[in-house]
Amino acid sequence: MAQPKYGFKTGQKIRLRHAGGVLETRIVRVEGELIFLHPGPGCLLTPGEVVEITFTGGNRQFVYYMQVLRPSTRQGRDAVLRRNPNATYNGTRRGWRVQAGIKATIRKMGAVHGINGVIENIGAEGALVISPCRLQTGNTVILQIQLPELGTIEVEGLVCRTAPAPKDELGEECTAAGIAFSRMSRRHHVALIYYIWNRIRERQRDAIRRKRPVLPSYPRNRMKGSDPEK
Known part of the structure:
Protein backbone atom coordinates (compact mmCIF):
# COMPACT_ATOMS: atom_id res chain seq x y z
CA MET A 1 0.00 0.00 0.00
CA ALA A 2 1.31 3.45 -0.90
CA GLN A 3 2.05 5.37 2.28
CA PRO A 4 1.37 9.14 2.42
CA LYS A 5 5.10 9.89 2.79
CA TYR A 6 5.58 8.50 -0.72
CA GLY A 7 2.89 10.73 -2.20
CA PHE A 8 3.41 13.73 -4.46
CA LYS A 9 5.37 16.75 -3.24
CA THR A 10 6.70 20.00 -4.68
CA GLY A 11 9.91 19.59 -6.66
CA GLN A 12 9.46 15.84 -7.03
CA LYS A 13 10.84 14.29 -10.22
CA ILE A 14 8.27 12.22 -12.12
CA ARG A 15 8.00 10.34 -15.40
CA LEU A 16 4.94 11.28 -17.47
CA ARG A 17 3.58 8.96 -20.16
CA HIS A 18 0.92 10.59 -22.34
CA ALA A 19 -0.56 10.23 -25.82
CA GLY A 20 2.38 12.03 -27.43
CA GLY A 21 5.23 10.16 -25.75
CA VAL A 22 7.18 9.95 -22.49
CA LEU A 23 9.04 12.72 -20.68
CA GLU A 24 10.55 13.53 -17.30
CA THR A 25 9.55 16.66 -15.41
CA ARG A 26 9.12 18.00 -11.88
CA ILE A 27 6.04 18.91 -9.88
CA VAL A 28 5.64 22.67 -9.42
CA ARG A 29 3.19 22.45 -6.51
CA VAL A 30 0.58 20.20 -4.91
CA GLU A 31 -2.90 21.19 -3.70
CA GLY A 32 -4.82 18.25 -2.25
CA GLU A 33 -5.70 15.89 -5.11
CA LEU A 34 -4.29 18.34 -7.69
CA ILE A 35 -0.72 18.52 -8.92
CA PHE A 36 0.70 21.35 -11.03
CA LEU A 37 3.56 20.87 -13.47
CA HIS A 38 5.05 22.49 -16.56
CA PRO A 39 6.06 19.73 -18.99
CA GLY A 40 7.17 22.18 -21.70
CA PRO A 41 5.74 23.41 -25.02
CA GLY A 42 6.35 20.11 -26.79
CA CYS A 43 3.98 18.17 -24.53
CA LEU A 44 0.46 18.28 -26.00
CA LEU A 45 -1.93 17.24 -23.24
CA THR A 46 -5.67 17.07 -23.82
CA PRO A 47 -8.29 17.96 -21.17
CA GLY A 48 -9.82 14.74 -19.87
CA GLU A 49 -6.90 12.60 -21.07
CA VAL A 50 -5.68 9.89 -18.67
CA VAL A 51 -1.90 9.87 -18.28
CA GLU A 52 0.50 7.60 -16.43
CA ILE A 53 2.71 9.07 -13.70
CA THR A 54 5.56 7.02 -12.22
CA PHE A 55 8.05 7.91 -9.49
CA THR A 56 10.35 6.14 -7.04
CA GLY A 57 10.03 6.27 -3.27
CA GLY A 58 11.38 4.06 -0.51
CA ASN A 59 13.12 1.75 -3.01
CA ARG A 60 9.78 1.13 -4.71
CA GLN A 61 8.28 2.38 -7.94
CA PHE A 62 4.76 3.82 -7.82
CA VAL A 63 2.35 4.14 -10.73
CA TYR A 64 -0.61 6.52 -10.81
CA TYR A 65 -3.12 7.09 -13.57
CA MET A 66 -4.23 10.71 -13.48
CA GLN A 67 -6.66 12.86 -15.41
CA VAL A 68 -5.67 16.10 -17.15
CA LEU A 69 -7.90 18.94 -15.96
CA ARG A 70 -6.00 21.70 -17.74
CA PRO A 71 -3.14 21.40 -20.26
CA SER A 72 -0.06 23.60 -20.22
CA THR A 73 0.21 26.47 -22.70
CA ARG A 74 3.02 28.02 -24.73
CA GLN A 75 2.71 31.13 -22.57
CA GLY A 76 3.97 29.18 -19.54
CA ARG A 77 0.69 28.25 -17.85
CA ASP A 78 1.08 25.12 -15.71
CA ALA A 79 -0.77 21.91 -16.48
CA VAL A 80 -3.14 20.65 -13.78
CA LEU A 81 -3.62 16.93 -13.15
CA ARG A 82 -6.00 15.26 -10.71
CA ARG A 83 -5.55 12.11 -8.73
CA ASN A 84 -8.67 10.00 -8.62
CA PRO A 85 -10.34 10.89 -5.28
CA ASN A 86 -11.96 7.41 -5.16
CA ALA A 87 -8.60 5.63 -5.22
CA THR A 88 -7.87 3.98 -1.88
CA TYR A 89 -4.30 2.93 -2.62
CA ASN A 90 -1.72 2.74 -5.37
CA GLY A 91 -2.86 0.27 -8.00
CA THR A 92 -6.61 0.77 -7.66
CA ARG A 93 -7.86 3.54 -9.91
CA ARG A 94 -11.48 2.86 -9.16
CA GLY A 95 -13.08 5.82 -10.90
CA TRP A 96 -11.64 5.39 -14.40
CA ARG A 97 -13.75 3.80 -17.13
CA LEU A 192 -10.69 -6.70 -13.41
CA ILE A 193 -8.09 -4.14 -12.26
CA TYR A 194 -5.46 -5.92 -14.37
CA TYR A 195 -7.75 -5.72 -17.41
CA ILE A 196 -8.41 -1.98 -16.87
CA TRP A 197 -4.68 -1.22 -16.57
CA ASN A 198 -3.90 -3.14 -19.74
CA ARG A 199 -6.63 -1.33 -21.68
CA ILE A 200 -5.33 2.10 -20.60
CA ARG A 201 -1.76 1.18 -21.52
CA GLU A 202 -2.85 -0.19 -24.90
CA ARG A 203 -4.58 3.11 -25.70
CA GLN A 204 -1.47 5.04 -24.69
CA ARG A 205 0.81 2.87 -26.84
CA ASP A 206 -1.53 3.25 -29.83
CA ALA A 207 -1.62 7.02 -29.36
CA ILE A 208 2.19 7.18 -29.24
CA ARG A 209 2.41 5.28 -32.54
CA ARG A 210 0.05 7.78 -34.16
CA LYS A 211 2.09 10.73 -32.82
CA ARG A 212 -0.27 13.68 -32.97
CA PRO A 213 1.26 16.51 -35.05
CA VAL A 214 2.66 19.52 -33.24
CA LEU A 215 0.90 22.67 -34.42
CA PRO A 216 3.22 25.48 -35.58
CA SER A 217 3.44 28.62 -33.47
CA TYR A 218 3.07 31.84 -35.46
CA PRO A 219 4.43 35.25 -34.39
CA ARG A 220 1.86 37.31 -32.52
CA ASN A 221 2.66 40.47 -34.46
CA ARG A 222 1.59 39.00 -37.80
CA MET A 223 -0.96 41.31 -39.36
CA LYS A 224 -4.40 39.94 -40.03
CA GLY A 225 -4.78 39.07 -43.71
CA SER A 226 -1.05 39.25 -44.44
CA ASP A 227 0.51 36.84 -46.90
CA PRO A 228 2.01 33.89 -44.93
CA GLU A 229 4.61 33.32 -47.68
CA LYS A 230 6.20 36.73 -47.15
Whole structure:
Protein backbone atom coordinates (compact mmCIF):
# COMPACT_ATOMS: atom_id res chain seq x y z
CA MET A 1 0.00 0.00 0.00
CA ALA A 2 1.31 3.45 -0.90
CA GLN A 3 2.05 5.37 2.28
CA PRO A 4 1.37 9.14 2.42
CA LYS A 5 5.10 9.89 2.79
CA TYR A 6 5.58 8.50 -0.72
CA GLY A 7 2.89 10.73 -2.20
CA PHE A 8 3.41 13.73 -4.46
CA LYS A 9 5.37 16.75 -3.24
CA THR A 10 6.70 20.00 -4.68
CA GLY A 11 9.91 19.59 -6.66
CA GLN A 12 9.46 15.84 -7.03
CA LYS A 13 10.84 14.29 -10.22
CA ILE A 14 8.27 12.22 -12.12
CA ARG A 15 8.00 10.34 -15.40
CA LEU A 16 4.94 11.28 -17.47
CA ARG A 17 3.58 8.96 -20.16
CA HIS A 18 0.92 10.59 -22.34
CA ALA A 19 -0.56 10.23 -25.82
CA GLY A 20 2.38 12.03 -27.43
CA GLY A 21 5.23 10.16 -25.75
CA VAL A 22 7.18 9.95 -22.49
CA LEU A 23 9.04 12.72 -20.68
CA GLU A 24 10.55 13.53 -17.30
CA THR A 25 9.55 16.66 -15.41
CA ARG A 26 9.12 18.00 -11.88
CA ILE A 27 6.04 18.91 -9.88
CA VAL A 28 5.64 22.67 -9.42
CA ARG A 29 3.19 22.45 -6.51
CA VAL A 30 0.58 20.20 -4.91
CA GLU A 31 -2.90 21.19 -3.70
CA GLY A 32 -4.82 18.25 -2.25
CA GLU A 33 -5.70 15.89 -5.11
CA LEU A 34 -4.29 18.34 -7.69
CA ILE A 35 -0.72 18.52 -8.92
CA PHE A 36 0.70 21.35 -11.03
CA LEU A 37 3.56 20.87 -13.47
CA HIS A 38 5.05 22.49 -16.56
CA PRO A 39 6.06 19.73 -18.99
CA GLY A 40 7.17 22.18 -21.70
CA PRO A 41 5.74 23.41 -25.02
CA GLY A 42 6.35 20.11 -26.79
CA CYS A 43 3.98 18.17 -24.53
CA LEU A 44 0.46 18.28 -26.00
CA LEU A 45 -1.93 17.24 -23.24
CA THR A 46 -5.67 17.07 -23.82
CA PRO A 47 -8.29 17.96 -21.17
CA GLY A 48 -9.82 14.74 -19.87
CA GLU A 49 -6.90 12.60 -21.07
CA VAL A 50 -5.68 9.89 -18.67
CA VAL A 51 -1.90 9.87 -18.28
CA GLU A 52 0.50 7.60 -16.43
CA ILE A 53 2.71 9.07 -13.70
CA THR A 54 5.56 7.02 -12.22
CA PHE A 55 8.05 7.91 -9.49
CA THR A 56 10.35 6.14 -7.04
CA GLY A 57 10.03 6.27 -3.27
CA GLY A 58 11.38 4.06 -0.51
CA ASN A 59 13.12 1.75 -3.01
CA ARG A 60 9.78 1.13 -4.71
CA GLN A 61 8.28 2.38 -7.94
CA PHE A 62 4.76 3.82 -7.82
CA VAL A 63 2.35 4.14 -10.73
CA TYR A 64 -0.61 6.52 -10.81
CA TYR A 65 -3.12 7.09 -13.57
CA MET A 66 -4.23 10.71 -13.48
CA GLN A 67 -6.66 12.86 -15.41
CA VAL A 68 -5.67 16.10 -17.15
CA LEU A 69 -7.90 18.94 -15.96
CA ARG A 70 -6.00 21.70 -17.74
CA PRO A 71 -3.14 21.40 -20.26
CA SER A 72 -0.06 23.60 -20.22
CA THR A 73 0.21 26.47 -22.70
CA ARG A 74 3.02 28.02 -24.73
CA GLN A 75 2.71 31.13 -22.57
CA GLY A 76 3.97 29.18 -19.54
CA ARG A 77 0.69 28.25 -17.85
CA ASP A 78 1.08 25.12 -15.71
CA ALA A 79 -0.77 21.91 -16.48
CA VAL A 80 -3.14 20.65 -13.78
CA LEU A 81 -3.62 16.93 -13.15
CA ARG A 82 -6.00 15.26 -10.71
CA ARG A 83 -5.55 12.11 -8.73
CA ASN A 84 -8.67 10.00 -8.62
CA PRO A 85 -10.34 10.89 -5.28
CA ASN A 86 -11.96 7.41 -5.16
CA ALA A 87 -8.60 5.63 -5.22
CA THR A 88 -7.87 3.98 -1.88
CA TYR A 89 -4.30 2.93 -2.62
CA ASN A 90 -1.72 2.74 -5.37
CA GLY A 91 -2.86 0.27 -8.00
CA THR A 92 -6.61 0.77 -7.66
CA ARG A 93 -7.86 3.54 -9.91
CA ARG A 94 -11.48 2.86 -9.16
CA GLY A 95 -13.08 5.82 -10.90
CA TRP A 96 -11.64 5.39 -14.40
CA ARG A 97 -13.75 3.80 -17.13
CA VAL A 98 -12.36 2.12 -20.25
CA GLN A 99 -14.15 1.28 -23.48
CA ALA A 100 -14.60 -2.47 -23.51
CA GLY A 101 -16.97 -3.99 -26.09
CA ILE A 102 -16.70 -7.38 -24.36
CA LYS A 103 -19.37 -10.06 -23.97
CA ALA A 104 -21.29 -10.59 -20.76
CA THR A 105 -24.30 -12.46 -19.44
CA ILE A 106 -26.72 -10.54 -17.25
CA ARG A 107 -29.22 -12.27 -14.95
CA LYS A 108 -31.76 -10.73 -12.61
CA MET A 109 -31.56 -11.93 -9.03
CA GLY A 110 -33.85 -14.95 -8.74
CA ALA A 111 -34.03 -15.65 -12.48
CA VAL A 112 -32.95 -19.06 -13.75
CA HIS A 113 -31.31 -18.03 -17.02
CA GLY A 114 -29.21 -15.06 -18.06
CA ILE A 115 -29.37 -12.94 -21.21
CA ASN A 116 -26.38 -12.17 -23.41
CA GLY A 117 -25.25 -8.56 -23.62
CA VAL A 118 -22.24 -6.33 -24.24
CA ILE A 119 -20.19 -4.29 -21.77
CA GLU A 120 -19.89 -0.86 -23.40
CA ASN A 121 -17.47 0.51 -20.79
CA ILE A 122 -16.26 -0.74 -17.44
CA GLY A 123 -14.43 0.36 -14.31
CA ALA A 124 -13.64 -1.21 -10.96
CA GLU A 125 -16.87 0.17 -9.47
CA GLY A 126 -19.37 -0.33 -12.28
CA ALA A 127 -20.16 -0.84 -15.94
CA LEU A 128 -22.50 0.22 -18.73
CA VAL A 129 -24.25 -2.86 -20.10
CA ILE A 130 -26.35 -3.05 -23.27
CA SER A 131 -28.67 -6.04 -23.55
CA PRO A 132 -32.26 -7.09 -24.41
CA CYS A 133 -32.83 -7.73 -20.70
CA ARG A 134 -35.70 -5.61 -19.36
CA LEU A 135 -34.20 -3.83 -16.40
CA GLN A 136 -35.46 -1.18 -14.02
CA THR A 137 -33.66 1.08 -11.60
CA GLY A 138 -33.12 -0.77 -8.33
CA ASN A 139 -32.91 -4.28 -9.82
CA THR A 140 -30.16 -6.51 -8.43
CA VAL A 141 -28.34 -8.43 -11.16
CA ILE A 142 -25.55 -10.96 -11.58
CA LEU A 143 -23.01 -10.25 -14.33
CA GLN A 144 -20.71 -12.85 -15.84
CA ILE A 145 -18.10 -10.86 -17.75
CA GLN A 146 -15.71 -12.49 -20.22
CA LEU A 147 -12.36 -10.73 -19.86
CA PRO A 148 -10.06 -11.45 -22.83
CA GLU A 149 -7.19 -13.79 -21.87
CA LEU A 150 -8.25 -13.63 -18.20
CA GLY A 151 -11.40 -15.74 -18.18
CA THR A 152 -14.88 -15.07 -16.81
CA ILE A 153 -15.52 -13.09 -13.64
CA GLU A 154 -18.81 -12.90 -11.73
CA VAL A 155 -20.06 -9.66 -10.20
CA GLU A 156 -23.21 -8.72 -8.32
CA GLY A 157 -24.50 -5.22 -8.94
CA LEU A 158 -27.35 -2.76 -8.62
CA VAL A 159 -29.00 -1.06 -11.61
CA CYS A 160 -28.63 2.70 -11.06
CA ARG A 161 -30.04 4.03 -14.32
CA THR A 162 -31.48 2.83 -17.62
CA ALA A 163 -31.94 4.29 -21.08
CA PRO A 164 -33.14 3.02 -24.48
CA ALA A 165 -30.40 1.60 -26.71
CA PRO A 166 -30.25 0.68 -30.43
CA LYS A 167 -31.64 -2.71 -31.43
CA ASP A 168 -29.26 -5.65 -31.51
CA GLU A 169 -28.34 -7.78 -34.55
CA LEU A 170 -31.54 -9.82 -34.17
CA GLY A 171 -33.71 -6.71 -34.10
CA GLU A 172 -34.59 -6.98 -30.41
CA GLU A 173 -35.18 -3.88 -28.31
CA CYS A 174 -32.21 -3.21 -26.01
CA THR A 175 -31.61 -1.29 -22.82
CA ALA A 176 -28.45 0.48 -21.68
CA ALA A 177 -28.09 -0.04 -17.94
CA GLY A 178 -25.61 1.64 -15.62
CA ILE A 179 -24.71 -0.95 -12.99
CA ALA A 180 -22.83 -0.24 -9.74
CA PHE A 181 -20.91 -3.27 -8.48
CA SER A 182 -21.82 -4.33 -4.95
CA ARG A 183 -20.13 -7.73 -4.50
CA MET A 184 -17.11 -9.36 -6.12
CA SER A 185 -14.51 -11.88 -4.99
CA ARG A 186 -10.97 -10.65 -4.36
CA ARG A 187 -9.60 -12.81 -7.17
CA HIS A 188 -12.09 -11.44 -9.69
CA HIS A 189 -11.45 -7.88 -8.49
CA VAL A 190 -7.71 -8.28 -9.14
CA ALA A 191 -8.42 -9.66 -12.62
CA LEU A 192 -10.69 -6.70 -13.41
CA ILE A 193 -8.09 -4.14 -12.26
CA TYR A 194 -5.46 -5.92 -14.37
CA TYR A 195 -7.75 -5.72 -17.41
CA ILE A 196 -8.41 -1.98 -16.87
CA TRP A 197 -4.68 -1.22 -16.57
CA ASN A 198 -3.90 -3.14 -19.74
CA ARG A 199 -6.63 -1.33 -21.68
CA ILE A 200 -5.33 2.10 -20.60
CA ARG A 201 -1.76 1.18 -21.52
CA GLU A 202 -2.85 -0.19 -24.90
CA ARG A 203 -4.58 3.11 -25.70
CA GLN A 204 -1.47 5.04 -24.69
CA ARG A 205 0.81 2.87 -26.84
CA ASP A 206 -1.53 3.25 -29.83
CA ALA A 207 -1.62 7.02 -29.36
CA ILE A 208 2.19 7.18 -29.24
CA ARG A 209 2.41 5.28 -32.54
CA ARG A 210 0.05 7.78 -34.16
CA LYS A 211 2.09 10.73 -32.82
CA ARG A 212 -0.27 13.68 -32.97
CA PRO A 213 1.26 16.51 -35.05
CA VAL A 214 2.66 19.52 -33.24
CA LEU A 215 0.90 22.67 -34.42
CA PRO A 216 3.22 25.48 -35.58
CA SER A 217 3.44 28.62 -33.47
CA TYR A 218 3.07 31.84 -35.46
CA PRO A 219 4.43 35.25 -34.39
CA ARG A 220 1.86 37.31 -32.52
CA ASN A 221 2.66 40.47 -34.46
CA ARG A 222 1.59 39.00 -37.80
CA MET A 223 -0.96 41.31 -39.36
CA LYS A 224 -4.40 39.94 -40.03
CA GLY A 225 -4.78 39.07 -43.71
CA SER A 226 -1.05 39.25 -44.44
CA ASP A 227 0.51 36.84 -46.90
CA PRO A 228 2.01 33.89 -44.93
CA GLU A 229 4.61 33.32 -47.68
CA LYS A 230 6.20 36.73 -47.15
